Amino acid sequence: MRTSVSIFFLILNFTGYHAAAQDRHTDSLLEILHTSEHDSTRAHTLWMLSDLWADRDSAKAVDFAKRSFQYTEDKSLLRGLAHFYLAGAYYSYDRLKSQQEYMAADTLLARFTETGALQYRSRAWHNYGALEQQMDNSSAFVNILLTKAIPLAQAAGDGERVAWNYMDIGAVFMNYKDYVKAGQYYQKAIAILHNKQYNNRPVLAECYIHQAKAYVLQGRPDAADAPLQESFRILTSAGDSSYLPVYYLVRGMSHTRMHQWEEAQAALNTGLSIARKQRLAYDAISLQYELYEVYKHQHRFDKAKLALEEVYNGYREYPIAQNGRTILYELAQTEAALGNHPAAFSRLMEYTQLSDSFFTQKTGKEIADLETKYRIAENERKLLRLQNRSQLQQLLLYFGGVVVAFLAAFFIYVYRQRKKREAQRLYTMRQEQEIQITRAQLEGEERERRRLARDLHDGLGGMLAGVKLNLSAASHHKNERQQQDLEKVIGQLDDSVHELRRIARNMMPEALLRSGLTRALEDLCRSMDNQHMRIDYELLNLPENMPQQEKVDIYRIVQELLANAVRHSGATDIFLQCSGRGERFYITIEDNGKGMPDPGRHNEEGLGLTNVRSRVSYLQGKMELDSRPGNGTIINIEINVTGDKAL
Known part of the structure; x- marks a missing residue:
């Protein structure tokens, strides 16, 4: 049993192993799998093997995860974890199956109140939302983080995971260029990590890096220096190099905004070298894009084009439409600057096709406005040409103008009513979301009250009652002075039991039930x-x-x-x-x-x-x-x- 528990906690940190040692770890885990006599140990070992192969061979990862089901009982905690790790095996190549398995894991784990179960449920919902974001549904991702992943992590007392989720929300706002709102969520994460005394943890360093990036994109590169210095101090102290590519990215962005081109290139190239060595593809893409910005400002469009094409090729693994539009538009501008007009036109057409319904509607409205202005101008010219005609024609034109004005007023009224209905619909959606969040918070409070009431009444109350009985039995064999002292202690103990039960009743009144x-x-x-x-x-x-x-x-x-x-x-x-x-x-x-x-x-x-x-x-x-x-x-x-x- 001791081996099983140690392996369980090892899983939570297993993903930090370096890829070069994977074969050695695989052999040792297979040895544990074949020699262990406990089903729980075999299940945990198979999950570790599934995690180990998830990035190299998805089929093997799925096979290891599925084999773990034979060592878990139906509707048990371990069966819920089996669904969780199977979802992780599907994550990179079958989003639908991955989401289905995450929901199956949450359904089973919801029956348990242990801290580990709450942590896994929080992780399951986070990963489910991340898959929604990969399908360009960022609003669903944010909603899941606020209503599911964060409350579950808070219930588990996992401050670090709460901070991670806040950082993910900040990243969504960064994608949509709301840098002030993003900075607010990064600040929330920093406050949590400081309160949890994670002052030398890499997660706090990453949070400082993102906060610095928000400052840079707000046009305040000077404000980014302090959080960048703090993040570098933490990373140096912790000996963690996995966050250095992002650190050098933001440092390079800061130099770029201050037109310090040589310093920017040096920082970005350093980060790019580290990202490639550690095979951090997304970080490498981000660094390449910032190098493109440096080359563009220096009018070195040939180098800018090469950097941006590498970004576009890598973007296809992380297809968020907002990023795709930006890259295609910049490619079109770069081709035009190089004089490659056919290529620029081709990129511009790709950009147009990728535009979502919002931009389509906006373009349609602009076209309609232009058409209305054209028609009004045309009518004015006709009126000028007909000024010298007969009185009857003037009356007819006047009548026509009234009709046009009436129609214009009618269309304006319809347009305003439509906008009012849309505003009302958005207001209703926000209200519904706030109600859902409130309901989740209230239900969480009530569940916690019931749990604490049961623990106080059945656990501590029973213990105090037992102590009282033992003291009462012991008092029969004492002299009169000792009996008086024991009776005084028993009286104080009675008061404590009454107070404890009063607190338990307040938390979940039995009379109400x-x-x-x-x-x-x-x-x-x-x-x-x-x-x-x-x-x-x-x-x-x-x-x-x-x-x-x-x-x-x-x-x-x-x-x-x-x-x-x-x-x-x-x-x-x-x-x-x-x-x-x-x-x-x-x-x-x-x-x-x-x-x-x-x-x-x-x-x-x-x-x-x-x-x-x-x-x-x-x-x-x-x-x-x-x-x-x-x-x-x-x-x-x-x-x-x-x-x-x-x-």
Whole structure:
């Protein structure tokens, strides 16, 4: 069993082995496979072999991954990992099968709450999204990272993986030239890595490099020097050369923007040499493109063309349309600068064919605008020619002008309505995405609350109860003084058990599960009532036929409101009223406390009120807050408890 566990953790770092040692590793792993008596060890060994061959022979990688299924049980954790590694074997040559296997892995691993299972689920969703990005669906990739990969990595406590995912989001924004937004996500990643004390880890170095690149592309090459120096310090300290090509790329870009051509070429050629030695194809492409930029600014178009053609040949392995358009357009410009006009025209036609629907629509609109302007100018010329004709002709022309104006107004109205509908559709899509993210966050919180409540109640609670029994048994054999001391300790232990169970009930109230919402709210109010603060409540017509999740959401809203009042208001009296009427649920809470300085400024509210607003928004409700310093606070909430979510 000890061998199996060690191999399991070895898999997480196995991809760092150098390609030159692959044959030796293959022999040693095959020896383990043939001599081991444990199925789990054989399965882990086969996965390592599959990873080892994934970049050299996909058929072998798939075969090793499939063989591991015979050593795993159906619906087990190991079976989920088997699907994960089979997906990795398919990754480079069969995207559809790879995505199917990643989803099969996630379905099986979702039954387990171990940290390793959460990490693998996060990796599975990340890789699934990366395949979407390879199919030029970057928006799906970003959505998957935000709603799946990042929450799972956070639940696993894997700060490094969270930072990696933030960097991937930053890279997408870089591809679409939103360098400010990209820089924000890189800064998020840096903050996480610093908090996790990864100050000398290569991942932090890469993050600094990307942040420097964002500065360069924003037109701030001077700001890039500090993060570049920090990244080089980390890489030198860690002895990791795999990130050096990207470092020299950004260093070269910085020199290019400052017109330091010789320094730029030196940095880029150094990076290109390292990338070729380490067979880092994508890094080599990026360095070649930046060399093209240097040659273009120096008007050395023959060298620029050679560099750009190498970039275009390598781009076909990483086909993102935005990159393809840029490369083809630059090739057309370079051919034109060399006087190769037929070749320039050919490249321009390829560029036009690759343009997506957005550019097609934009071009169509520009053509339509030109046609409208032409027609208006033509009508004006006709009017000038007909000025000296008869009165009847003038009247007819006037009537025609009115018709044209009416039609123009009509088309403008139709165009504006279409734009409004499109804006509304985009707004609705953003709202739906925000609701999905909110729901995922709330569900994650509830799952974590339930897990912690079970751990506290069943684990630590049981242990404390056992300690109490042992102390009680031991007290019978002690003298009177020792018995008094033990009874005092037992009393303190009783208080600790009661407090622990109170915390567990707050995290996942048993009354809500057993007796319904009304009983749970009554218990909540009674538990928070004390001699310094009285809580009066009125619960009218509370519907109990709601889905369980909606009951939990309402309970959490009331719990958060009462907790805020107890902690921050300084009130002596609190009144809570909850009622149901048809498809609506109403919550009102009043206190006689010190009030809030400026309740209209949402961005200065605490985390508690922010969580309440998130839940109210998800339940399609509204929240009103009335508070002034010294006059207490009144909060009214109205939410929907039926509709699509309740079906």
